[in-house]
Amino acid sequence: MAKYIGKRILMMIPVLLGVILVVFIMNHISPGNPAELLAGEGATDEAVAALEEELGLNDPLYVQFFNYVKGIVTGFDLGTSYQTKRPVIDELMDRFPTTAKLALLSIIISTVVGITLGIISAVKQNTIIDHISTGFALIGVSMPAFWAGMMLILLFSIYLKWLPVSGVDTWTGWILPAFTSSMVGMATITRMTRSSMLEVLCQDYIVTARAKGLSEKIIIVKHALKNALIPIITVVGIQLGTMLGGAVLTESVFSIPGLGKYMVDSIKNRDYPVVQGGVLLLAIVFSLVNLLVDIIYAYVDPRIKSQYSRGKKRAD
Amino acid sequence: MKSHLRILALMLAMVLLLSACGGSPQEGDPSAENTGDGEVKDTLVIGNYAEPTVLDPPNQNMVPAALVNVQIYDGLVRQDNETGEIVPSLATSWEYVDDYTIRFHLRDDVYFHDGSKMTAEDVKFTFDRGATCSQKSMIFEPFDPAKTRIVDEYTIELGTKDVFPAALSYLTNNGTLIVSKSAVEAAGSDDAYGRQPVGTGAYKFVDWIAGDRIILERNEEYWGELPEFKNLIIRTIADDTTRALALESGEVDIAYNFAPAQVDMLKNSEVVDVVSAPSYTTNYCGLNSAYEPLSDKRVRQALRYAVDMDTISEIAFASGLPADGPVTPALSCYVPAGEDQQYEQDVEKAKQLLAEAGYADGFDLILSCNESQARISLAQMLANAWKEIGVNTEVRSMEFSAQLNEIYNGESQAFLLGFVAGGNDGEFYRAMFQAGNDGADWINYDNPEVNELFDLASKEMDAELRAGYYTELQTLLRDEMPWLWVRFADNIWGISKDLTGLDLDPEWYSEYRFITSK
Numbered sequence: 076m077a078k079y080i081g082k083r084i085l086m087m088i089p090v091l092l093g094v095i096l097v098v099f100i101m102n103h104i105s106p107g108n109p110a111e112l113l114a115g116e117g118a119t120d121e122a123v124a125a126l127e128e129e130l131g132l133n134d135p136l137y138v139q140f141f142n143y144v145k146g147i148v149t150g151f152d153l154g155t156s157y158q159t160k161r162p163v164i165d166e167l168m169d170r171f172p173t174t175a176k177l178a179l180l181s182i183i184i185s186t187v188v189g190i191t192l193g194i195i196s197a198v199k200q201n202t203i204i205d206h207i208s209t210g211f212a213l214i215g216v217s218m219p220a221f222w223a224g225m226m227l228i229l230l231f232s233i234y235l236k237w238l239p240v241s242g243v244d245t246w247t248g249w250i251l252p253a254f255t256s257s258m259v260g261m262a263t264i265t266r267m268t269r270s271s272m273l274e275v276l277c278q279d280y281i282v283t284a285r286a287k288g289l290s291e292k293i294i295i296v297k298h299a300l301k302n303a304l305i306p307i308i309t310v311v312g313i314q315l316g317t318m319l320g321g322a323v324l325t326e327s328v329f330s331i332p333g334l335g336k337y338m339v340d341s342i343k344n345r346d347y348p349v350v351q352g353g354v355l356l357l358a359i360v361f362s363l364v365n366l367l368v369d370i371i372y373a374y375v376d377p378r379i380k381s382q383y384s385r386g387k388k389r390a391d
Numbered sequence: 392m393k394s395h396l397r398i399l400a401l402m403l404a405m406v407l408l409l410s411a412c413g414g415s416p417q418e419g420d421p422s423a424e425n426t427g428d429g430e431v432k433d434t435l436v437i438g439n440y441a442e443p444t445v446l447d448p449p450n451q452n453m454v455p456a457a458l459v460n461v462q463i464y465d466g467l468v469r470q471d472n473e474t475g476e477i478v479p480s481l482a483t484s485w486e487y488v489d490d491y492t493i494r495f496h497l498r499d500d501v502y503f504h505d506g507s508k509m510t511a512e513d514v515k516f517t518f519d520r521g522a523t524c525s526q527k528s529m530i531f532e533p534f535d536p537a538k539t540r541i542v543d544e545y546t547i548e549l550g551t552k553d554v555f556p557a558a559l560s561y562l563t564n565n566g567t568l569i570v571s572k573s574a575v576e577a578a579g580s581d582d583a584y585g586r587q588p589v590g591t592g593a594y595k596f597v598d599w600i601a602g603d604r605i606i607l608e609r610n611e612e613y614w615g616e617l618p619e620f621k622n623l624i625i626r627t628i629a630d631d632t633t634r635a636l637a638l639e640s641g642e643v644d645i646a647y648n649f650a651p652a653q654v655d656m657l658k659n660s661e662v663v664d665v666v667s668a669p670s671y672t673t674n675y676c677g678l679n680s681a682y683e684p685l686s687d688k689r690v691r692q693a694l695r696y697a698v699d700m701d702t703i704s705e706i707a708f709a710s711g712l713p714a715d716g717p718v719t720p721a722l723s724c725y726v727p728a729g730e731d732q733q734y735e736q737d738v739e740k741a742k743q744l745l746a747e748a749g750y751a752d753g754f755d756l757i758l759s760c761n762e763s764q765a766r767i768s769l770a771q772m773l774a775n776a777w778k779e780i781g782v783n784t785e786v787r788s789m790e791f792s793a794q795l796n797e798i799y800n801g802e803s804q805a806f807l808l809g810f811v812a813g814g815n816d817g818e819f820y821r822a823m824f825q826a827g828n829d830g831a832d833w834i835n836y837d838n839p840e841v842n843e844l845f846d847l848a849s850k851e852m853d854a855e856l857r858a859g860y861y862t863e864l865q866t867l868l869r870d871e872m873p874w875l876w877v878r879f880a881d882n883i884w885g886i887s888k889d890l891t892g893l894d895l896d897p898e899w900y901s902e903y904r905f906i907t908s909k
Contacts, residue, residue, distance in 0.1 A: 107792030111799055113444075114452060114526055119822065119829050123799070125525035158444045160582035169601035225632060232640055240637045241628055242603070330628040330637070332602025340442070340629075345792050 076373070079383040080366065087362045094358040095147070095351065099140050102347045108132075109157045109345035130157055143351065153355070154348035158341070163352035167334065170321075171356070173243065174333035177325070178318035180253035185260030186311055190300075192261075193268020193307075197276060198295060208265060215262030224255040224328035241330035248329075256325040260314040267310045271303040278302070304375050312368035316361040434622040435890075435906055438634045438646030442602055442627045445585025448568040449517075449524035449531070454648075454899050457565040459605055459625055461900045463504075464568035464590030467495055467514065468559060470815060472668075472896050475723060477559050481509065481569055481591065490554045490852055492538065497545040501614045503571040504595035511547040515539050516572035518549060524581075527566030529822070530813065533558065554850045556857060560816035565900060593904035594623045603627060618904035638663050638885045645906070647884045647899060650764065651709030657885045664886050668895035669721040671812040672880035673714055674704070674766075676758070676773065678873060681835040682804040684756075689748040691872040695734045696741035698776040704878035707769035714876035716865050717810070717820060721879075721897045724817040724861040732869045741780045753781020759798075760807040761791040769877065770807055798833050809880065811898065817861040821845045824864075824873060836873045 110126035127133055134142075146152035153163035192212070196205040231251060232240040239248045275281065276299055284294045321335020334353065341349035373380035443456030448464060451457065467482040482495040501509040518539055521531040538550020551558055561567070574589035575581070588596050593615065594607035607623040626643065628634040635653035637643040639660050649657070657665050678694070680686040701713040712720070715728035745751060758774060760766040767788050774784035784805075789797075797803050810830075812819040823830030825845040826837035841864065848860035884901075886893050891909050894901040 105793075107790065107796050108799075111795050112792050119529055120799075120832075122525045122528045125528070129525065155582070160445055160450075160585055166601060173602075228633070228636055233636060236640070240640045240642055241633050242626065242642070327630045328633055330603075330626070330630060330633050332600065332627070336629065337602055343790065343792060 076380070076383055080370070083366050083369070087359070090362060091355065091358055092144075095144065095355060096140075098351050098354045099143065099347075102345070102350055103136060105345075107345045109347060112344050113157055143348075147355075153352035156341075156349050157346045158344055158349075163348045166337070166349060167352055167356055170332055170334045170337050173331060174321045174326075174335065175319060177249070177252060177256060177322060177331065177333060178315060180249060181257035181260060181318055181322070182311065182315045184253060184257040185264055185314065188257075189261045189264025190268050190307065192265040194272055194295060194300065196265070197269045197272035200273060205269075209269070212262040212265040215258045215265075218258060220255050220258070220322065220324035221328050223258060224251065224325060227251045227255060228328070243329075243331055252322075252325050252329040252331055255328070256318060256322040260311075260318070263310055263314065264307065268303065268307050271306045272299055275299045275303040301375065305372060308368055308371055308375065312364050316364040319360045319364065320357040432889075432908070433620055434624060435620040435645070435903060436643045437623070437625045437903065438628045438637055438643040439625050440627075440631070440634065440648045441629055443605070445582075446588040446596065446599075446605075447581060447585035448570065449521040449527040449566050450581055450585055452526040452566075455627075457898075458900055459607075460565055460568055460588070460590075461592075461902055462594045462607055462623060462625075462904070463588050463592045463596055464570065465501075465592050466562060466565075466568050467497075468562050470563045472894055475815065477563060481514075485559075488548060492548050492550045493558060494542065494546065494548045497547065498614060499545045501591050502612050503574065503589050503591050504610060505571055505574050505577075505589045507571055507573045509569065509571070509591050510544045511541040512544075513569055513572045514547050514549075515541055516575070517567065517569050520570070520575070521567060524566075527564070530561055530564045530566040533561060554852060556850070556852050556854075557814075557816040557818040560814040560818070564814050593618050593902070613904075615904075619907045620903075623903055635885065638887070641887065644887045644890060645884060645893065645903070647882065649883055649885065654710065654883055660885075662888055664888050665883060666886060666893055666895065667710060667881040667883045669712070669719060669897060670880045670882040670899075671719055671721055671815075671897045672882075673717055673719055673810050674708065674711075674769075674877040674880060675714070675717070675808060675810060675874040676877055677798070677803070677806045677808060677834050678875065679801065679804050679806075679834045680837075680873070681801060682756075684748070684750055684754045685804065686835075687748040688871055689744040690750060691875070692734075693741040693744035693748070693780060694777060694782065695872060695875050696737045696744065697780045697782075698773060699736040700734070700875070700877060703769060703772040703776070707765045707772065708878050708880065709765075710883060711881040712879045714879045716869050716876055717823070717874060718817065718861070718865055719812070719879045719897075722812060722815055722817065724858060726862045726865055728869055729866070732866070738779055745780055745782075750781075753783065756782050756784045756804055757787055758784050758805045758807070759787045759789060759794050759803050761794050762788055766807045799829075801833055801835060803833070807877070815897075817864070818849055820864075821849065824868060831873075834873055838867075838871060838873075841867060841871070 110123045110130060110132060114122045114126055131139065143154060146154060155161065156163055156166055159166065192208040196208040199205050228240050228251065231238045238251055239245065242248050281294060281299060284298045321333050321338060323335035323339050325331070326333040326336040338350065338353045341353065373383055439455045439458065441455040443459055444451050444453060446456060446459055446463065448460050465480045467480060468477050469480040471478045481501060482497055485493050485495045488494050497511060497514065503509055518531065518534055519536045521527060522534065522536045533551050533555045535550045535552045540548040542548060569591065571589040575584050578584035578587060586599060591614070593610055593613045595610045597606040597608050599605045604624055604626045609618055609621045628637055631650045631653050634646045635649055635657055638646045638657065639662065641662065654665060657663050678685045678691050684690050704713060718725045745753065756777070758770050760770045770786040770788070774786050777784045794806065798806050798808065810823060822828040824836060825831055825842050831837070844860050844864045844867070848857050848864070851857040851860060882897065882899055884893060889909055890906055892905040892907045894905050
């Protein structure tokens with residue numbers, strides 16, 4: 076198992092290098108000039124030229140790329156933000172904890188609610204409860220966060236005055252954003268749990284379990300859910316990875332100082348080092364979450380674990 | 392079962408780890424202390440629409456940063472927004488030694504927030520340093536560091552490279568706010584200083600929570616009248632609607648720069664007053680002479696005659712005044728357009744002008760704008776109106792950086808943009824219309840008469856003669872129409888009904904030290 080994990084971590088290196096290269100190229104081929112944006116509307120040509128020199132934008136591209144990679148490899152130096160002149164790593168680390176907290180709160184809410192609703196609608200398939208929960212799931216995926224967030228603010232902050240409009244200074248400030256950003260995940264997990272459970276519930280071993288006279292509760296939780304978990308874990312993993320990259324809309328609506336909003340602003344400002352560093356961080360987080368998901372697979376399904384220890388990757 | 396426990400433990404550990412490193416981002420935030428009922432409100436919270444870059448006056452060029460700077464720093468002089476006059480600040484008085492030199496007498500009772508005394512040395516340092524900073528180079532460019540002379544500890548002479556009557560207006564620009572020499576040197580680099588600013592202002596810097604807020608507190612040693620509020624918190628709330636709702640809910644006391652929809656919402660509020668004041672901003676449509684049809688004055692005038700600009704700009708921007716020229720009425724050199732330069736909508740006249748210019752069948756035009764809803768709707772309305780006279784307009788809404796790039800390279804045929812004068816002086820328009828300057832290059836505009844008038848006005852020390860040149864310029868530009876002026880913008884603030892004393896700055900740089908409870 077340890078060997079497997081080690082191998083997976085090593086495999087991340089080419090992926091990350093690829094990410095750096097692609098983002099670097101995309102940054103430089105997209106129209107727009109960071110110096111022009113920094114100099115402001117109506118800046119003189121001299122001011123822009125001086126800033127270009129200052130930011131090192133006049134070096135040939137391969138030199139810029141080489142310097143960037145060298146910085147990362149030799150001292151995990153992601154460069155300095157063009158906008159704020161602070162080290163990119165500081166900028167990202169100021170915001171990542173907030174994003175991580177929001178992502179974790181949301182994933183907990185969406186997993187708990189999603190799996191519960193999914194199980195209920197699978198077990199009560201085609202009943203009114205099933206329709207309600209699938210309907211709820213449909214609304215959850217279809218409602219854009221900026222709209223849902225705004226409606227929640229209007230109801231709970233302006234009308235009822237229970238919760239703050241924006242900011243996360245107090246724990247009450249987390250409630251609306253966590254709920255808003257959990258909605259899509261909640262809906263996806265509900266649907267995935269439902270279909271995966273339905274598939275498992277008609278397997279022979281469930282019939283056997285029923286024939287043995289086991290209680291319905293044990294059959295559902297121990298026999299059915301455990302076997303239905305693999306695709307659910309995959310979905311949860313993807314959701315978590317996405318949320319750790321920052322929930323842009325939720326962060327904007329609730330004015331939360333997280334990574335998502337910051338990345339979008341940096342793209343708009345053509346703050347290349349921040350965009351590169353941010354995507355790199357995102358790629359690392361995504362790879363680690365994927366690895367974590369694969370490790371959890373092994374604990375859920377012993378067959379997968381034995382594959383890992385034989386040094387083979389899963390067939391799917 | 393054992394494996395379940397391990398997964399559970401793993402997840403729990405993750406939660407703990409993340410919540411530990413998350414912490415509370417607002418630790419030490421004074422606003423948290425006085426939210427209870429019955430307590431005296433001692434904190435003023437401002438809603439800023441974007442995160443400042445750095446809090447270093449000459450190294451930024453954005454409203455959200457400068458707005459914080461004017462709370463922390465003072466300049467030599469400032470503009471009184473009620474009278475429009477330039478009044479003393481760190482300088483108590485000044486006189487022209489000759490046409491090139493102004494002597495400033497400084498206050499001798501001013502201390503920086505780091506405890507050091509403000510002297511002529513700091514002023515010299517500010518101007519020497521400013522001359523090397525690119526983002527405010529336009530403001531420092533007319534001043535000649537070689538001519539700066541410290542007369543004594545509290546007297547300094549600033550020299551200009553040429554005769555420069557606009558010098559005092561330039562000194563009201565936030566780029567020239569006085570920084571502490573010792574603090575900049577102690578910080579080690581400009582980059583580090585920009586995160587730990589030291590000024591002489593009524594509020595001093597306490598903390599900056601990235602992406603969230605900047606915390607300032609009253610400078611008890613302030614040389615002027617102390618502000619009523621002990622703490623000043625400037626929060627970044629980028630979303631327009633959220634900023635308006637935060638104001639409505641009382642989380643924020645003052646916010647600014649709203650989209651028309653939010654202004655309507657706030658006007659109906661029971662807890663918020665909406666205040667507006669004329670700004671230095673002109674919304675315009677630039678017409679690039681490099682594109683053959685637009686090089687003909689008659690075509691440009693035709694485009695103006697084809698539209699009912701007052702109505703469509705009102706629909707698009709919902710505030711401000713119809714523009715009758717490039718210069719806004721908030722500037723003292725403004726003169727209203729004469730009877731013969733009103734450009735009422737007249738489609739027949741527009742068609743006739745086009746025909747005279749040889750474009751009776753019209754032509755194709757690309758009009759670019761950024762993603763602002765107001766500008767997009769304006770562009771669409773312009774395109775519709777121009778269709779009537781045979782000008783087939785394609786509206787291209789693009790990301791701001793891409794649009795700027797195109798404009799700066801002189802590649803846009805027609806574009807919607809806003810121009811903000813850097814202060815109360817006609818000189819700020821020079822870069823836009825005098826050939827060889829950037830703004831004029833974007834539209835490839837070169838008119839010898841305009842060029843000469845800007846040169847004359849720039850160096851004329853006689854105020855009356857100078858005003859005459861600007862009057863002539865405005866008449867000429869109204870006829871030449873290198874831009875279609877769209878609308879003069881108003882600055883709109885929302886302020887809690889419990890507060891008063893908002894300093895209505897035409898560039899948004901209100902000094903919040905003047906705010907008091909009602």
